[in-house]
Amino acid sequence: MNDNNGYAVRTDKLTRRFGSFTAVDAIDLAVKPGEIFGFLGANGAGKTTAIRMLCGLLAPTEGEAWVDGLPISSKAEEVKRHIGYMSQKFSLYNDLHVIENLEFYGGVYGLDKAEIRSRSTELLARVGLEDKGRTMTVDLSLGYKQRLALGCSVIHRPNILFLDEPTSGVDPIARRQFWDLIYELADQGTTVFVTTHYMDEAEYCSRVSIMVAGHIEAMGAPEELKTKHDVPDMQQLFITLVNR
Amino acid sequence: MKAIFYLVQKEFRQIFRDHMMVRIIFLLPLLQLFIFGYAVNNDLKDVRISILDQDNSVESRHLADAFLNSSLFIPGPAAHSPADLDDLIYKGKTDITLWIPNDYSSSLSVGQEAQVGIAVDGKNSNLGGRAGGYAMAIIRQEGQRLRDARMLDNPLLRAKMKEIKTATRFFYNPELVSRTYMVPGIVVLVVTIISGLLTGMAVVRENEIGTLEQLMVTPITSLQLIAGKTIPFMILAFFELAFATVVAVLWFKIPIAGSLWLLTGSSLVYLVVTLGSGILASTVSRTQQQAMFTVWFFLVFGILMSGFFYPIENMPMAMQWLTYLNPLRYFLSIVRGLFLKGITLSDSLPDLIPMALLGIIIFGAAILRFRKTVA
Ligand SMILES: Nc1ncnc2c1ncn2[C@@H]1O[C@H](COP(=O)(O)OP(=O)(O)O)[C@@H](O)[C@H]1O
Numbered sequence: 001m002n003d004n005n006g007y008a009v010r011t012d013k014l015t016r017r018f019g020s021f022t023a024v025d026a027i028d029l030a031v032k033p034g035e036i037f038g039f040l041g042a043n044g045a046g047k048t049t050a051i052r053m054l055c056g057l058l059a060p061t062e063g064e065a066w067v068d069g070l071p072i073s074s075k076a077e078e079v080k081r082h083i084g085y086m087s088q089k090f091s092l093y094n095d096l097h098v099i100e101n102l103e104f105y106g107g108v109y110g111l112d113k114a115e116i117r118s119r120s121t122e123l124l125a126r127v128g129l130e131d132k133g134r135t136m137t138v139d140l141s142l143g144y145k146q147r148l149a150l151g152c153s154v155i156h157r158p159n160i161l162f163l164d165e166p167t168s169g170v171d172p173i174a175r176r177q178f179w180d181l182i183y184e185l186a187d188q189g190t191t192v193f194v195t196t197h198y199m200d201e202a203e204y205c206s207r208v209s210i211m212v213a214g215h216i217e218a219m220g221a222p223e224e225l226k227t228k229h230d231v232p233d234m235q236q237l238f239i240t241l242v243n244r
Numbered sequence: 245m246k247a248i249f250y251l252v253q254k255e256f257r258q259i260f261r262d263h264m265m266v267r268i269i270f271l272l273p274l275l276q277l278f279i280f281g282y283a284v285n286n287d288l289k290d291v292r293i294s295i296l297d298q299d300n301s302v303e304s305r306h307l308a309d310a311f312l313n314s315s316l317f318i319p320g321p322a323a324h325s326p327a328d329l330d331d332l333i334y335k336g337k338t339d340i341t342l343w344i345p346n347d348y349s350s351s352l353s354v355g356q357e358a359q360v361g362i363a364v365d366g367k368n369s370n371l372g373g374r375a376g377g378y379a380m381a382i383i384r385q386e387g388q389r390l391r392d393a394r395m396l397d398n399p400l401l402r403a404k405m406k407e408i409k410t411a412t413r414f415f416y417n418p419e420l421v422s423r424t425y426m427v428p429g430i431v432v433l434v435v436t437i438i439s440g441l442l443t444g445m446a447v448v449r450e451n452e453i454g455t456l457e458q459l460m461v462t463p464i465t466s467l468q469l470i471a472g473k474t475i476p477f478m479i480l481a482f483f484e485l486a487f488a489t490v491v492a493v494l495w496f497k498i499p500i501a502g503s504l505w506l507l508t509g510s511s512l513v514y515l516v517v518t519l520g521s522g523i524l525a526s527t528v529s530r531t532q533q534q535a536m537f538t539v540w541f542f543l544v545f546g547i548l549m550s551g552f553f554y555p556i557e558n559m560p561m562a563m564q565w566l567t568y569l570n571p572l573r574y575f576l577s578i579v580r581g582l583f584l585k586g587i588t589l590s591d592s593l594p595d596l597i598p599m600a601l602l603g604i605i606i607f608g609a610a611i612l613r614f615r616k617t618v619a
Pocket residue numbers: 018023041042043044045046047048049050
């Protein structure tokens with residue numbers, strides 16, 4: 001298992017079936033620490049299912065994965081302390097103040113009182129909500145909600161951050177701002193594992209994998225993949241792979 | 245441990261920011277207490293009696309006075325014939341009638357048995373039965389007096405009683421259970437609703453908005469999560485218990501004969517049942533409406549089968565057996581016993597033990613199912 005220690009995330013034939021339907025089919029991934037890893041695929045490709053297995057929310061049917069060197073089959077509880085997760089329907093309490101959401105997740109992750117204070121204020125500023133701490137979360141725009149959700153998922157300084165379609169539904173400017181935050185986190189050494197179906201976002205990633213119907217069809221740095229398949233951009237690469 | 249504190253704090257913030265919740269918590273118990281508390285009759289008193297004395301003798305007046313001097317009866321409208329008497333009952337103008345025929349004193353004077361007629365309004369069997377029983381006791385006393393006065397062995401007075409069935413029946417409270425009996429029951433109801441219904445809904449709400457999944461990727465355990473969901477509603481339920489009890493005692497003037505410690509302790513045991521049921525309901529419900537419906541469904545059954553409205557002894561045998569599975573039955577019996585009879589801990593054990601067993605089973609099942617569904 002020593003070969004897993006070098007990786008932030010590694011999977012070995014990770015598989016999940018729902019009845020006779022195979023949502024994730026024996027995928028092999030290797031994500032290096034500090035990478036921004038783009039987990040691409042169309043709707044229904046199996047991205048969420050794979051991410052939920054990596055976060056310990058769903059048991060694999062077959063195969064194994066190691067997150068921060070820990071096997072998810074036996075160390076799922078320990079894995080939770082190492083990761084942050086922002087789910088597809090990012091989950092905030094609409095009836096709490098912005099700052100209360102941050103403080104709540106800080107408390108749930110077991111930070112002490114002073115730490116919760118300082119970390120919440122710091123993150124509030126980081127995601128650009130410093131003057132909105134006492135705003136009711138329900139009143140935030142979608143873009144702000146997504147940034148707050150990101151703040152909540154990193155309150156405990158996880159080594160690896162899983163983001164499931166974090167930018168779906170917002171305008172290009174809000175998306176760009178969100179990616180700036182992702183870069184900042186990566187600069188500080190956080191591994192970011194992000195799913196998206198926006199192919200322009202794929203260009204921002206250090207490496208990507210492209211998933212089609214439960215299979216990984218390609219994996220590598222965007223430039224490398226474009227050269228290899230002789231396509232001008234990720235959009236084209238994606239279409240080529242899906243139609244193959 | 246610290247995580248539980250933050251879960252509870254968050255829950256309270258959400259509860260008090262939700263106007264609907266605040267209304268359920270503060271208004272619902274008051275409404276229930278006042279609607280049910282005033283819908284029910286008082287204890288037996290001021291029963292109207294119409295007397296037709298066709299004998300009009302010293303003896304007959306003595307009998308009539310025995311009725312009118314009792315604390316229970318007050319004079320109802322007068323009648324001029326036996327048919328009049330029945331008519332008064334049919335029209336609801338009187339509750340009970342006494343007919344003393346014109347041969348009353350003459351029968352007594354020749355040592356024969358005298359007969360009088362009593363008719364009670366059968367509209368509600370509880371009032372009718374109790375008033376009728378009271379009337380018969382007065383007759384017996386009068387018979388005893390007559391016998392003693394003449395040093396005879398055999399009774400001289402006998403009454404024939406009939407029940408007149410009038411049509412009306414009360415929908416909500418057919419037995420016209422008295423207020424002292426009803427209000428402690430409402431205390432039980434209020435505690436049940438707050439703890440069972442709101443817990444289930446609070447869990448499902450997190451599932452609906454997706455925060456439950458978010459919580460599952462944090463290091464908190466499912467037991468901590470259950471604690472975080474149940475503790476706030478346990479605290480609220482105790483608040484409601486205290487509130488409803490204070491209203492019962494101060495407003496409805498229903499004294500608590502038993503110990504407050506036993507009330508608190510048995511409530512805690514009962515809350516294990518209701519909080520567990522709430523969690524259990526949340527594991528089979530995808531939406532808050534479903535959870536509400538599930539809890540409500542069992543709640544209605546629980547209430548009907550608890551003796552809240554309808555005495556368990558009057559149910560068919562099979563139903564009576566079923567009520568042994570109903571935790572509400574036990575808690576209702578304890579709370580009524582505490583208020584009305586002042587039962588002690590040892591008196592309450594026959595109810596407390598099965599209730600605790602049900603609590604362990606239900607809460608245990610809730611934990612298992614919760615673990616399975618969320619993890
Ligand atoms: N709990 C489930 N039960 C049955 N099928 C599921 C379940 N979750 C996901 N699926 C199916 O698995 C496939 C992949 O879904 P998902 O992982 O959500 O895809 P993506 O996130 O890439 O859009 C879809 O066809 C979806 O319907």
